[in-house]
Every structure is written in C-alpha cells, then in structure tokens.
Amino acid sequence: MTRETRVLPVVAAGAVETPFAIQGYDEVITRDTVWGEHSHPFHELLWNERGASTAVVGARVWTITPALGMWMPAGTLHSGSAVAGTWFRASFFGFHATPSISDTPVAVEITPLLRLLLERLGDQRLSAASRSTTEAMVLDALEPSPRELLVHAPTSALLRPIAEAFHENPGDQRTLADWAAVLGVSTRTITRAFHAETGTSFARWVASLRAQHAVALLTRGWEVEAVAEEVGYRSASAFGAAFRRTTGLTPGTFRAP
Known part of the structure; x- marks a missing residue:
C-alpha cells in the first residue's frame, strides 16, 4: 500500500473569514497518510474516533487518540500523520467567533460530555438557538489538559x-x-x-x-x-x-x- 501525502496551504490566523462558530469534520483514513506542514485561519480541535495519529509542531510530537485530543491555535504551523484505518475527527473554531483556549498547542481530554456536545453539533436539524447554546457549552467544557502524549524530538x-x-x-x-x-x-x-x-x-x-x-x-x-x-x-x-x-x-x- 502506497503512502498518501497531502499538501495544504499556510494561512495566517483569521486571514480567511469563516461562516461558522464551530464546524465538525471526520474521515476514515484508507491509506497511511502524511499531511505536510500547513496552518489554518481557524482554531482546530483534533481527536480520533478510532486509532492514534500524530501532530508535529517544530520539534514537538503529540499523539492524538480517542481519549486525548489536541488544540491547535489558528495560524500554527504543523504537520501530521495517520495510519490506514484511523478514524480522525476535527472541529474547526472560527477565529473571530470563538476564543482560543491557549496561545500554543495543548492537549485536551475528550470527556464523554465534550464528545456528546461535539456530536450534537453535527445534527443538521438543530435550530439556530439550540446550536448557539450547544456551542457555548462546548466552549465551557473545553480546557487544556495536563495529561498529554508529547515528545520533544x-x-x-x-x-x-x-x-x-x-x-x-x-x-x-x-x-x-x-x-x-x-x-x-x-x-x-x-x-x-x-x-x-x-x-x-x-x-x-x-x-x-x-x-x-x-x-x-x-x-x-x-x-x-x-x-x-x-x-x-x-x-x-x-x-x-x-x-x-x-x-x-x-x-x-x-x-x-
């Protein structure tokens, strides 16, 4: 099986207007995959539904799992990798619509409550009021964790x-x-x-x-x-x-x- 390399742009924090407060994304990786160094205009919460993946910022290498996720502030240069079979998830947080929980990348414990709230935001039937309330609850439940799987290379x-x-x-x-x-x-x-x-x-x-x-x-x-x-x-x-x-x-x- 060949390895897939994905090339993404480097975008400064807030450089692109995002029409959302919190937006979810998920994908099951079918081939071993590497993401080249890139950055987003929005904040990003990375976690997995299944399997482990890595995120690299400079010489720091984090392991991301279903239990421990990672907060990536907007504009942070990072790369990553995941093996085939990994089901990764990400939540994107609008730079101007939501505050960052940290100025630097940090671990985030994916608690049952946080998981349920993020999954609820994926329900397209949510009313605008319910979505706003759920987003506020997500932001309230988000906090850096002292527990992290981090190695400085x-x-x-x-x-x-x-x-x-x-x-x-x-x-x-x-x-x-x-x-x-x-x-x-x-x-x-x-x-x-x-x-x-x-x-x-x-x-x-x-x-x-x-x-x-x-x-x-x-x-x-x-x-x-x-x-x-x-x-x-x-x-x-x-x-x-x-x-x-x-x-x-x-x-x-x-x-x-």
Missing part, C-alpha cells in the same frame, strides 16, 4: 543516533552509560544535551517515547502484555506503572474495544 548530531534507535525500536535496552560508550562522550554530556534539547532527562524522554508507541499499539487492539514486551518492559505491571507516571492515565484508557 532531539535533532543535534550528538543525539540523533539515540533518537533514531529508539524510534526504530522503543524497546531498546541501552542505558545512558551504554550510549555514552557508543558515542564516545561522557554521560554528563548526553544528559546536558537532553535537557537542552528536550527539556527533560534521558530516562523521562525514553519513557515518553515508549508511552507514545504503546498508545499506537493499544488503539490497534494489542493486549497490554504484548505492548509491554514490545516497548521494553519486563512485565505488564512495570509497564503500567511507568505509563501512569508518564501520562497520568492507565494503558486501559487507550485500549481498543
């Missing part, structure tokens, strides 16, 4: 081999000392580089990367035990504890039915 020549190795195999067991020996530098040099480029430690970066990979597998229906082994944990309980420390959520939150 290191890009320096020093850290690139580490990033590539863990993206290829999130279960890689090499430690900080192992990588220092491979790269011919001190552990302190790698530690400083990770903090400078990602804002976190090597261990926390690895845990976040493993959590992202785990979510992608869980949303495809993998058993927790199999996911734990795939991402480098010796048991499901060890994986569960690390996952909760990293995301604040349990693996079961993302398990496909």
